[in-house]
Amino acid sequence: MTLKLQALTERPETLASGHGLCPGCSESVVVRMVLMALANPAVVSLATGCLEVSSTRFPDTAWKVPVIHSAFENAASTASGIEAAYKALVRKGRMAERPLTFVVFAGDGATYDIGLQWLSGALERRHRFVYVCLNNEGYMNTGIQRSGATLKGTWTTTTPAGAATAGKVDWNKDVTAIVAAHGIPYVAQAAVHHWKDLMTKVRKAEAAAGPSFINVFAPCNRGWRHEPEDTMNVSRLAVESGAWPLYEVIDGAWHMTGSGRKTRPVADYMRAQGRFKHLMTEANAGLLAEIQARIDSEWVRLQKRCASGV
Amino acid sequence: MTSRIAEWKRISAGGLVSNPGSSERVQTGAWRTRRPVIDFSQCTHCMICWVMCPDTSMQVYKDRLTGVDLAHCKGCGICASECPKHCIQMVPEDRRV
Ligand code: SF4
Ligand code: SF4
Numbered sequence: 001m002t003l004k005l006q007a008l009t010e011r012p013e014t015l016a017s018g019h020g021l022c023p024g025c026s027e028s029v030v031v032r033m034v035l036m037a038l039a040n041p042a043v044v045s046l047a048t049g050c051l052e053v054s055s056t057r058f059p060d061t062a063w064k065v066p067v068i069h070s071a072f073e074n075a076a077s078t079a080s081g082i083e084a085a086y087k088a089l090v091r092k093g094r095m096a097e098r099p100l101t102f103v104v105f106a107g108d109g110a111t112y113d114i115g116l117q118w119l120s121g122a123l124e125r126r127h128r129f130v131y132v133c134l135n136n137e138g139y140m141n142t143g144i145q146r147s148g149a150t151l152k153g154t155w156t157t158t159t160p161a162g163a164a165t166a167g168k169v170d171w172n173k174d175v176t177a178i179v180a181a182h183g184i185p186y187v188a189q190a191a192v193h194h195w196k197d198l199m200t201k202v203r204k205a206e207a208a209a210g211p212s213f214i215n216v217f218a219p220c221n222r223g224w225r226h227e228p229e230d231t232m233n234v235s236r237l238a239v240e241s242g243a244w245p246l247y248e249v250i251d252g253a254w255h256m257t258g259s260g261r262k263t264r265p266v267a268d269y270m271r272a273q274g275r276f277k278h279l280m281t282e283a284n285a286g287l288l289a290e291i292q293a294r295i296d297s298e299w300v301r302l303q304k305r306c307a308s309g310v
Numbered sequence: 311m312t313s314r315i316a317e318w319k320r321i322s323a324g325g326l327v328s329n330p331g332s333s334e335r336v337q338t339g340a341w342r343t344r345r346p347v348i349d350f351s352q353c354t355h356c357m358i359c360w361v362m363c364p365d366t367s368m369q370v371y372k373d374r375l376t377g378v379d380l381a382h383c384k385g386c387g388i389c390a391s392e393c394p395k396h397c398i399q400m401v402p403e404d405r406r407v
Contacts, residue, residue, distance in 0.1 A: 005357035009370045016331035017366040017382035018338055024386035028364045055333070058325070062333040069325075193392075195361050229387030229400070232362060 003199050008036050012064065019062035020054040024228020026192040026218040026235065027051045027134050028062075031105060033192075034132055034214075035065060037199035038206055040099040043082055044068070047075035047106035047115060050141040050220075051134060073115040075106045076122040079129040101206050102129040109139045111215075112148035112175045123182040123211050130205045131213045133175070136220035144223040148173050151243070152294075153279055153287050156223070161278035166287050171294070179213045180249045186212035188248035188257075192219070193235040197246060197258050204248070217244045225274025237269040242299045247306065254305040262299055266292050334382070338365065342385030344400045346378050352397035359389035359398060 014035035021028050027050060035042055044067045046052045055062040056069055070078040079102050086102075089095035106115060111133040119131065138156050139145040146156040152171045155161045159168040180187040186208035190198040198216065205212035219234045221227065226234055238244040242262035248255050267288060270276035279288045322328070355375050360368040367383035369376045390398040 005361055006355070006373045009357055009360060009373065013331075013366060015366060016334045017379060018333035018336035019365075020336075020338075021364060023341060023364070023384035024388055025364050028366070029362060029388075032366065033361065056327070057333070057336075059327060059329075060332040060336065061327045061330060064330045227387070229391040231364075231386075231388055232392050 003037070003196055005195075011036055014042075014064050015055070016062045016064060018060070020057055021050065022220075022222055022228070024221045024231045025050070026136070026220070026231050028055075029231075030132070030134055030192050030198070030216050030218055033195055033198050034103065034105075034130075034202050037202040038101050038103070038130075039203070040101040040206065041065070042101050042103045045070055045075045045078040045082060045102070045104045045129075047104070047110035048072040048141075049107035049110055049134070050136075051105055051107070053141060072110050073118050075104045075110060076115060076119040076127075076129075076131060079104045079131070080122045080125060080127040083127045083129060102127075104129055104131040106131070106133055107139075107141075108133060108135040108137060108149035108175075109147045111135075112173060116148075116175070116178075119179070120182065123179065123184050123213075126184075126210050128208075128210055129212075130202065131211065132202075133213070133215045134218045135215055136218045136223060137172070138220070138223050140220045140223040149175070151291070153276065153284075153291055155225075155275045155278060166278055166284050167275075174298075176213070176215045179215075180252075180254075182211075183252065184208075184212065185210045185251055186248070188214045189217070189244065189246055190214055191217035191235045191239050191244055191246060193232040194239065194246065194258060201248060201257070204250070223275070225277075226272055230272060234269070234272050237264070237272055240264045241266045241269040242295050243269050245299065245302055247302060253309045254302070256302070256306050266295050337381045338384050339379075339381045342380075342383060342403060344385045344387070344402045345380060346383065346385070346387070346389050346398045347401050348375065348378070349397040349399070350375075352395045354395055356394060359393055362388050362392045364388065 042065045090097045137149045145158040153167040155167045161167045186205045188201040219231045241264045246258040367379040387400045
């Protein structure tokens with residue numbers, strides 16, 4: 001199956017309009033890209049988050065594929081249960097074997113913080129599912145609070161920028177690497193603007209002989225304070241500045257994807273968003289330099305991993 | 311009070327919702343303050359706008375872009391920003407037109 005958009009328009013629609021996500025939200029774009037890239041019919045497990053509350057407003061649903069509404073922490077556990085139940089029913093002859101792909105959609109709050117232990121357990125048990133983290137670097141649904149994915153220096157409602165602090169005090173954690181350390185067959189970072197890279201990764205994840213994980217950069221214009229039409233631009237700037245590198249880890253071997261280059265300072269990416277406005281001032285020049293230095297050193301570390309293949 | 315309990319009892323077991331895509335009845339087009347207008351003389355039917363639309367609002371028929379579902383388009387402007395031919399313009403809504 002080739003990745004031609006014209007051909008993909010022939011496929012049945014997976015997510016209907018009329019959902020309640022904000023204008024310009026990237027999450028529904030990622031969901032459609034993921035589901036249209038899959039070869040098999042999907043069964044989805046949703047974690048609590050913007051996507052869940054906006055797409056399943058009772059008594060309606062925007063989904064055109066089977067979906068199970070999970071709590072904040074247990075979307076990976078729900079997917080484990082679906083996969084185990086399917087295998088048991090086939091084994092007992094109560095269901096015919098058929099090609100199915102089990103998919104999890106969860107935000108960064110559900111993945112980095114609240115559901116990390118549950119995700120880790122499911123990966124250890126080797127349940128075969130494609131876990132997609134919709135990473136908008138915060139708890140946007142509940143009012144733009146910081147999460148473990150929020151970059152140091154970011155303004156959120158719980159990490160205000162003012163005289164006492166200049167946004168978030170702590171560094172974000174590298175959950176993609178934490179997931180990769182479980183030794184699962186496929187792990188990747190993707191971004192919403194790069195549809196071809198994202199869909200190619202989804203196909204590799206689906207074909208993997210075990211659990212797979214894709215951490216997708218998904219701008220939130222309300223929480224990041226940019227215009228709705230700039231959603232894809234902001235995603236592009238994050239990748240070009242190296243703030244969000246695109247790579248994949250196949251059976252433990254690290255590879256860059258896309259251009260594999262870092263072509264701009266992180267300030268270019270930050271300037272496009274109100275949540276970093278305070279970092280553009282003289283008073284916070286030191287913090288901005290510290291963030292740039294960290295992105296540079298992380299980039300070098302990633303290049304080394306890719307060069308050595310492990 | 312009794313009628314509310316009757317309503318509650320009509321909810322299916324497990325809260326099952328068996329009307330896929332029923333959100334379409336919600337006309338989110340009412341949120342829009344500006345609408346995308348496509349210049350079809352320039353359009354190459356590349357489908358970038360179709361894949362980038364958060365609201366499944368680009369209408370396609372047999373590989374061709376045919377228009378915008380204005381009952382649901384929220385007017386975000388992503389299609390206009392991302393169109394490689396720059397042939398989508400965001401025009402302020404004016405209901406008197
Ligand atoms: S992105 Fe532009 S050129 Fe491509 S199909 Fe849409 S309107 Fe036409
Ligand atoms: S303005 Fe936004 S919602 Fe409307 S068609 Fe364009 S991308 Fe879709």
